Amino acid sequence: MLSDETMEKLTVLADAAKYDVSCSSSGVGRKNSGGIGNSQSFGICHSWAADGRCISLLKILMTNVCAYDCAYCVNRVSNDVKRASFTPEEIAELTIEFYRRNYIEGLFLSSAVEINPNATMERIVKALKILRNQHHFGGYIHVKAIPGADPLLIKEAGYLADRMSVNIELATEESLKLLAPQKSIKKLYLPMQEIKEGISHAKEEQGIYRHAPSFVPAGQSTQMIIGATRDTDQSILFQSEKLYNHFNLKRVYYSAYMPVNEGKLLPSLQTEPPLLREHRLYQADWLLRFYHFSAEELLSIQQPNLDMDVDPKMMWALRHLDQFPIEINKATYKELLRIPGIGVNSARRIMAQRRVQSISYDALKKMGIVLKRARFFLTCQGKYYGDSTISEAHIRQQLVPAETHHQVSLFELGAIS
Numbered sequence: 001m002l003s004d005e006t007m008e009k010l011t012v013l014a015d016a017a018k019y020d021v022s023c024s025s026s027g028v029g030r031k032n033s034g035g036i037g038n039s040q041s042f043g044i045c046h047s048w049a050a051d052g053r054c055i056s057l058l059k060i061l062m063t064n065v066c067a068y069d070c071a072y073c074v075n076r077v078s079n080d081v082k083r084a085s086f087t088p089e090e091i092a093e094l095t096i097e098f099y100r101r102n103y104i105e106g107l108f109l110s111s112a113v114e115i116n117p118n119a120t121m122e123r124i125v126k127a128l129k130i131l132r133n134q135h136h137f138g139g140y141i142h143v144k145a146i147p148g149a150d151p152l153l154i155k156e157a158g159y160l161a162d163r164m165s166v167n168i169e170l171a172t173e174e175s176l177k178l179l180a181p182q183k184s185i186k187k188l189y190l191p192m193q194e195i196k197e198g199i200s201h202a203k204e205e206q207g208i209y210r211h212a213p214s215f216v217p218a219g220q221s222t223q224m225i226i227g228a229t230r231d232t233d234q235s236i237l238f239q240s241e242k243l244y245n246h247f248n249l250k251r252v253y254y255s256a257y258m259p260v261n262e263g264k265l266l267p268s269l270q271t272e273p274p275l276l277r278e279h280r281l282y283q284a285d286w287l288l289r290f291y292h293f294s295a296e297e298l299l300s301i302q303q304p305n306l307d308m309d310v311d312p313k314m315m316w317a318l319r320h321l322d323q324f325p326i327e328i329n330k331a332t333y334k335e336l337l338r339i340p341g342i343g344v345n346s347a348r349r350i351m352a353q354r355r356v357q358s359i360s361y362d363a364l365k366k367m368g369i370v371l372k373r374a375r376f377f378l379t380c381q382g383k384y385y386g387d388s389t390i391s392e393a394h395i396r397q398q399l400v401p402a403e404t405h406h407q408v409s410l411f412e413l414g415a416i417s
């Protein structure tokens with residue numbers, strides 16, 4: 001039975017965890033309508049396990065008592081907010097209780113930095129040890145690695161957790177200096193490197209010894225806040241690409257900045273979270289991971305921000321019209337992926353179908369290709385199906401109704417110097 005004190009802490013620390021989106025979904029709106037269970041007030045989120053199953057997680061902070069003063073954060077030391085801290089035993093008890101009641105299948109445990117990184121990480125590791133070794137809890141666990149903590153603690157956590165994340169929060173050193181001066185890119189990269197090495201070492205061991213323990217089997221992730229600073233989409237996407245390439249991250253999550261604090265260096269409290277920009281960054285990130293695009297191809301110093309009117313692949317195509325139209329029956333797989341309206345599955349279907357026979361325009365329709373977009377960028381058996389003019393203005397006019405043109409604030413785009 002959970003005590004009133006634990007439940008009170010839970011209210012504070014589940015609410016404080018909602019700003020962390022580095023697990024896959026943050027919170028659900030399901031209400032209790034008379035039955036048992038209430039996921040709404042206790043921060044239950046969903047994520048995907050290493051085997052692809054969707055699982056519900058208890059999403060909480062170990063503590064919201066923080067020694068740091070990151071300008072954008074509700075838990076910063078200079079804020080007067082209600083504070084609470086769980087003991088490792090309480091975290092374990094809560095997880096087991098909720099698991100037994102069938103509310104959750106796993107735990108997402110994040111934390112502020114109470115006293116210092118080592119003190120916090122020690123408590124995280126202790127909670128995991130109680131769960132895994134005393135309660136023999138086999139459910140999914142995602143924990144934060146606290147930058148600055150002893151590598152041995154990160155290692156211990158890695159052997160107990162399924163996924164770990166180090167939140168980079170801001171894309172550039174300059175932005176960190178400005179808003180989170182106790183952090184630096186170098187300090188944030190260190191635990192990422194340690195996790196990467198731990199994963200590859202465990203894989204090697206498992207290749208030799210069948211029962212060697214796994215280390216962070218679901219990989220590592222991070223989150224970046226979008227719109228708290230003037231960082232451009234280019235700096236954000238370049239940082240993501242670096243994280244994928246150097247540290248083998250599974251995911252970078254983007255989180256539209258929600259103004260919770262007032263400050264000279266921050267957007268005003270009235271600023272709407274830049275949700276469309278967040279969405280476009282997720283789309284661009286998808287292009288990096290699955291469509292063989294590089295950040296450099298998508299954005300440059302001259303064009304540092306994504307287009308809010310069209311998705312990033314269409315944006316790229318409109319900026320490279322000289323590379324179109326592409327003949328569907330001759331294009332390589334990578335070229336097919338560059339055509340707006342053709343996704344990974346459609347490109348694979350085209351490649352497979354082509355081995356049997358030449359593909360007609362009607363056959364493309366049947367394959368589920370979005371020809372409304374794709375027709376401007378391809379030829380099929382030598383014939384072009386777009387309108388007579390292939391120009392950026394014309395295609396935009398056809399695809400973007402005038403009323404949906406987006407006005408994005410200058411601050412949001414980082415355009416104010």
Ligand code: SF4
Binds near residue numbers: 074
């Ligand atoms: S370290 Fe984390 S919890 Fe503490 S102020 Fe910075 S972002 Fe907030």
